[in-house]
Amino acid sequence: MGIFQMTRTVLRNLAGGPDTRPYPAVPARTGPFTRGHVTFDPATCRSCGLCSRRCPCEAIRLDKEEKVWEIDRMRCIACGDCVEGCPFGSLMMEPEYFSPVVEHVVERYTITYVKPEKPAKKPAEESTGAKEEGADAGA
Amino acid sequence: MPERIVVPFGPQHPVLPEPIHLDLVLEDETVVEAIPSIGYIHRGLERLIEKREFTEYVYVAERICGICSFMHALCYSQGIEEIMKIEVPDRARYLRTIWSECSRLHSHLLWLGLFADGMGFENLFMRSWRLRESVLDVLEDTSGGRVIQGTCKVGGVRRDIGAEKLAEMHRALDPFEEECRDLGDVFLNDETVKYRLQGLGVVGKDDAYALGAVGPTVRASGVAIDHRETGYAAYGDLGFKPVVETAGDCYARCAVRVKEVYASIDLIRRAIDQIPEGPLDVKVRGTPDGEYFSRVEQPRGEVIHYLRGNGTKHLTRARIRTPTLANIPILVKMLPNAQLADVPVVVLSIDPCISCTER
Amino acid sequence: MTVNEEQTIINVAPEDLMREVEGLQAGGYRLVQIGCTDIGGAYEVNYSFDKDYQYRNLRLTVGPETEVPSISGIYWGAFVYENEMHDLFGIPVVGINIDFKGTFIKTVEKYPFSVTRRGGDQCRNA
Numbered sequence: 256m257g258i259f260q261m262t263r264t265v266l267r268n269l270a271g272g273p274d275t276r277p278y279p280a281v282p283a284r285t286g287p288f289t290r291g292h293v294t295f296d297p298a299t300c301r302s303c304g305l306c307s308r309r310c311p312c313e314a315i316r317l318d319k320e321e322k323v324w325e326i327d328r329m330r331c332i333a334c335g336d337c338v339e340g341c342p343f344g345s346l347m348m349e350p351e352y353f354s355p356v357v358e359h360v361v362e363r364y365t366i367t368y369v370k371p372e373k374p375a376k377k378p379a380e381e382s383t384g385a386k387e388e389g390a391d392a393g394a
Numbered sequence: 395m396p397e398r399i400v401v402p403f404g405p406q407h408p409v410l411p412e413p414i415h416l417d418l419v420l421e422d423e424t425v426v427e428a429i430p431s432i433g434y435i436h437r438g439l440e441r442l443i444e445k446r447e448f449t450e451y452v453y454v455a456e457r458i459c460g461i462c463s464f465m466h467a468l469c470y471s472q473g474i475e476e477i478m479k480i481e482v483p484d485r486a487r488y489l490r491t492i493w494s495e496c497s498r499l500h501s502h503l504l505w506l507g508l509f510a511d512g513m514g515f516e517n518l519f520m521r522s523w524r525l526r527e528s529v530l531d532v533l534e535d536t537s538g539g540r541v542i543q544g545t546c547k548v549g550g551v552r553r554d555i556g557a558e559k560l561a562e563m564h565r566a567l568d569p570f571e572e573e574c575r576d577l578g579d580v581f582l583n584d585e586t587v588k589y590r591l592q593g594l595g596v597v598g599k600d601d602a603y604a605l606g607a608v609g610p611t612v613r614a615s616g617v618a619i620d621h622r623e624t625g626y627a628a629y630g631d632l633g634f635k636p637v638v639e640t641a642g643d644c645y646a647r648c649a650v651r652v653k654e655v656y657a658s659i660d661l662i663r664r665a666i667d668q669i670p671e672g673p674l675d676v677k678v679r680g681t682p683d684g685e686y687f688s689r690v691e692q693p694r695g696e697v698i699h700y701l702r703g704n705g706t707k708h709l710t711r712a713r714i715r716t717p718t719l720a721n722i723p724i725l726v727k728m729l730p731n732a733q734l735a736d737v738p739v740v741v742l743s744i745d746p747c748i749s750c751t752e753r
Numbered sequence: 754m755t756v757n758e759e760q761t762i763i764n765v766a767p768e769d770l771m772r773e774v775e776g777l778q779a780g781g782y783r784l785v786q787i788g789c790t791d792i793g794g795a796y797e798v799n800y801s802f803d804k805d806y807q808y809r810n811l812r813l814t815v816g817p818e819t820e821v822p823s824i825s826g827i828y829w830g831a832f833v834y835e836n837e838m839h840d841l842f843g844i845p846v847v848g849i850n851i852d853f854k855g856t857f858i859k860t861v862e863k864y865p866f867s868v869t870r871r872g873g874d875q876c877r878n879a
Binding site: 261263264265268274284285286287288289290309311332334335336339348 | 446450453454457517518521524527531534535536537538539544552553576580584
């Protein structure tokens with residue numbers, strides 16, 4: 256008869272457990288590439304500003320003189336454009352979602368990248384002398 | 395002469411996923427006239443084209459709607475690629491097809507659940523959405539987001555699906571198809587569902603074509619229009635025939651979508667079998683100058699993105715005409731002679747996605 | 754099956770619009786959309802028709818206050834697009850079968866897309 260199509264499903268539902276996850280008591284299911292939030296590594300950022308220019312929501316602000324990198328978490332849509340655009344790998348996308356907040360969050364990081372000293376280019380007989388000069392000037 | 399009263403079928407209603415307003419003129423319990431009213435969720439997304447560059451506007455296009463999000467990004471990217479004469483690599487075309495069909499699967503399963511809920515069959519609603527979760531898990535594992543995929547861009551795709559993940563998807567399709575067929579059985583063969591849906595909201599073939607309706611709404615009346623036949627993305631290589639029914643009532647609209655679920659599973663299987671190796675994207679140089687109408691078949695019908703550029707990084711016009719906007723006239727013609735208690739079922743049978751309608 | 758789709762654009766004058774639309778309807782075309790673009794200080798109204806994936810466009814250029822006749826006598830479903838065009842762009846369309854008189858899409862700023870709109874407004878979050 257046409258009205259007992261659902262019986263098998265109903266019996267299966269009664270025998271099995273719930274299919275849902277009691278979030279937020281249990282963390283949400285994430286995959287390996289889930290776009291949760293963006294993290295920043297201040298030690299490798301060279302202040303090129305590409306992430307700030309590529310962001311479609313203007314969530315990243317960079318101040319080159321003061322060496323400050325800011326992200327407004329409430330404007331960020333976790334699209335991953337900045338992660339793709341960074342040529343030095345300072346930005347990573349993590350799969351965890353942030354919990355909701357009650358006040359406006361703007362995260363600021365101080366950029367701690369120090370450019371390594373390059374040995375000055377001098378002719379071969381003076382090279383050792385030039386290297387020590389360069390190290391003294393940078394100290 | 396029976397008395398006429400006007401009942402507002404409001405923007406807030408338990409069966410509506412998004413706000414639309416209908417003023418129903420009733421005589422006793424039968425609807426005589428219906429007057430629609432939209433505008434509750436207008437965000438002015440077409441004006442954003444002046445503030446976002448053409449490569450960044452993909453993110454806005456994706457977020458026009460949560461259910462049909464990938465295909466908006468696809469339609470926009472295809473439009474820009476036609477204007478700038480960019481040739482997308484083959485692997486990218488197949489990946490876009492796989493994601494489009496997954497998108498169509500999850501949208502139709504969502505609609506089947508909402509439709510069952512509109513009829514009062516809550517167990518079936520939960521079951522459809524439980525099946526939909528496995529599709530969303532696949533979308534999240536391959537692209538990074540359950541609802542907004544973020545993988546389509548101008549010039550190709552941003553992310554690849556590895557060979558083992560594709561093999562895993564292929565293996566998971568067989569048990570999934572069996573469960574979908576069980577679900578479709580209930581929708582098509584259960585006596586109570588048939589009694590509720592047959593003969594409701596009938597629209598004939600010529601009427602449906604003349605009113606300009608699109609998508610499963612018009613394919614249920616016998617008109618075979620499906621833009622996947624034009625062969626965009628990889629549909630030209632895979633071959634495709636539209637799913638058509640002739641009765642023109644709510645049962646036929648439901649049957650078209652159930653059969654499209656089976657057709658989508660088959661398309662995904664064939665796309666995974668035939669996907670070629672190759673690069674994922676092409677570098678985009680220059681700026682768009684020209685105009686083009688880009689058309690894609692979304693789960694609800696035909697969507698058109700009209701794009702016009704004048705050589706700068708900002709386009710001058712992006713006009714988006716979504717399928718639900720074209721289905722509002724046919725909804726107004728379907729409602730007379732329905733009972734008041736059947737109005738939610740009829741409104742849901744055109745699959746209204748109001749956030750698309752009013753970008 | 755891959756169908757070759759062609760897109761053609763024909764410019765018409767406002768007086769010939771009704772005649773062209775009747776001709777297309779007799780030919781079995783369905784109305785796809787009516788769109789509007791703002792070019793400089795004038796509007797370009799674009800009527801799109803389709804049959805078997807062959808796409809035809811009729812293009813009309815009008816100034817800001819020019820009245821446009823409605824095609825809802827020929828295509829009943831055109832009222833959606835014409836009301837939207839009136840509410841967003843401010844183009845007066847005469848003779849729509851279901852005329853909402855400006856209440857189809859209600860916005861804070863009347864005619865938000867028109868040529869006389871406030872330009873350069875920043876979004877509120879900035």
